[in-house]
Each structure stands twice: as structure tokens, then as C-alpha cells.
Amino acid sequence: MQIAPISGALGAEIAGVDVASLSNEAAASIRNAFLAHKVIFFRDQSLTPVAQKRFASLFGEPEIYPFIKGFDEAPEVIEILKTEADVKNFGGSWHSDTSYMPEPALGTVLYALETPDAGGDTMFANTSAAYEALSPGMKRMLDGLIAVNSSENGYAGGRARNMAKLDGMAGTYNQAATTFESEHPVVRTHPDTGLKSLYINRSHTARFKDMTAEESKPLIDYLTGHMIRPEFTCRFRWQPGSIAVWDNRATLHFAINDYPGKRRRMHRVVLKGDRPR
Numbered sequence: 001m002q003i004a005p006i007s008g009a010l011g012a013e014i015a016g017v018d019v020a021s022l023s024n025e026a027a028a029s030i031r032n033a034f035l036a037h038k039v040i041f042f043r044d045q046s047l048t049p050v051a052q053k054r055f056a057s058l059f060g061e062p063e064i065y066p067f068i069k070g071f072d073e074a075p076e077v078i079e080i081l082k083t084e085a086d087v088k089n090f091g092g093s094w095h096s097d098t099s100y101m102p103e104p105a106l107g108t109v110l111y112a113l114e115t116p117d118a119g120g121d122t123m124f125a126n127t128s129a130a131y132e133a134l135s136p137g138m139k140r141m142l143d144g145l146i147a148v149n150s151s152e153n154g155y156a157g158g159r160a161r162n163m164a165k166l167d168g169m170a171g172t173y174n175q176a177a178t179t180f181e182s183e184h185p186v187v188r189t190h191p192d193t194g195l196k197s198l199y200i201n202r203s204h205t206a207r208f209k210d211m212t213a214e215e216s217k218p219l220i221d222y223l224t225g226h227m228i229r230p231e232f233t234c235r236f237r238w239q240p241g242s243i244a245v246w247d248n249r250a251t252l253h254f255a256i257n258d259y260p261g262k263r264r265r266m267h268r269v270v271l272k273g274d275r276p277r
Ligand code: SIN
Pocket: 080, 090, 091, 092, 097, 108, 110, 121, 122, 253, 254, 255, 256, 266, 268
């Protein structure tokens, strides 16, 4: 197995393995690489939804994503589809998956089935590097600050109405899904690595606790802009058969919507997390 970093900030590509049949030793190296590099990538893999769920179990417990109906044989696996007719895409803003839930997703496993010839890359940002780069004064100010994250944030007119604009996925939206709102520390400590990281994002963070949205906005804007500075990021170019596994506790990601008239189809699993501390 070869593990090669793809940027100075985060991300490593792992070659020489078939993720559907891993030895215990290979599985342990992959888990270590996941924690060390925060997002890991594989090429030329072939996974059914059931096999993807099994591979995802290496990193945590697959869980049902509340907003999109999954496959009958593996309900934790959902399809993310942008068709030739779609204008909007899914995940097209910087975020950490399900940060509005009381126990947000620990990680995510995304597998590409159809990709445009060019475009449709995903960007990732290292939120721990972003925290470390802050001044001591800013770190002191953020200590104890709580963010209020909402699943409806940024969806003018409601999440359901916006999802209906994604033609390819409209039929899979769970109309019965509730709205989630959770309070989480702005600086969280990773349970496995002990590293501190910034835990807010432009998609879901509505305001700080005990502050109005208007009062919160300048600091949210500053921090979310700081977190995605180029030196904290990497960018992955997909091909059919590629996989990305990212740690939502230490990264943000952004699905770039730059392939009008082209089709992109992915399968995704999120993993049960714990309460950020
Ligand atoms: C997501 O935000 O989970 C989807 C990312 C992508 O499709 O690249």
C-alpha cells in the first residue's frame, strides 16, 4: 500500500489496495491515515451499496441520513445525482456534514459512479490548521463560545423547496424529515487526535448562542473566510471508481458546481458521531 499526500494542508491518496477485501493490517493503516491526513482518497474501486456500507464500517457506524431516502438493501447509502438538466448541486457550499445534529456525523464515505470529464471536483479544508493559525487573543475570545447550527440555515424558502430544484434527487427527498438545530462549541477537541479545530461553517451556522444573527455575522464571516484560506485546503479530481473518506470533526468540504449540462452520480454514507466537546 502506498500513501501519498496530495497537498501540504491535508489529504492523501492511497494506492495498491482493494477496499472491498482488506487485511486487518491494511485496515489499521487506512484508519491511521484517515486520522493523520483528515481526508483520504482511493482510485479504481468497485463497490455495491452493501460493500460501500461494509467499507464505511471501518471508520465508524454507518447511520441513516435524515433528508434523503437510501437504498433498500443499504438504507445508510444515498445517491447524490446532478443530471444534465440540473442547475443547482448538492453540497455546493463549505460545510461539515450534519453539523446541525446533536451528534453530527463523524465522517463521510463518498464513492463516484459517473463524473464529468472535467469539473465537479470536491475541495476540503483543514479546520485544525485554521484554528492553530489564529492569534492567541482570538483563540482566547473563542474559548467557550457556542455556535447555533440549523439544518434550515441558508435555505431561503425551506430545505424541501430547495431540494426539489435538484431534478435528479427530488424523488428521494424525505418530506417527513424534521428541522434540526443544535448548539456546539466553536472550538472542538478531536476525540482521537486531541487536536483542537474550528467547528462552524457557512452553510449551517446561524448565530452564536445568546447573540443575534446580526451581531454574530461579522465573526462568522471572518472565521468561515479564514478557514478556507488556500493554504488550509486541497482539491480532489474525481473519476468513476474514486472514493473519498473525510473526517467531519477536522475538515470542511465543498462540492464545486462547474459542470453545467453534465452528469455526476455519487453514493454517500455518513458515520455516527458523538457530541462535539
Ligand atoms: C457532500 O457534501 O456530502 C457531497 C460532496 C460532493 O458531492 O462532492
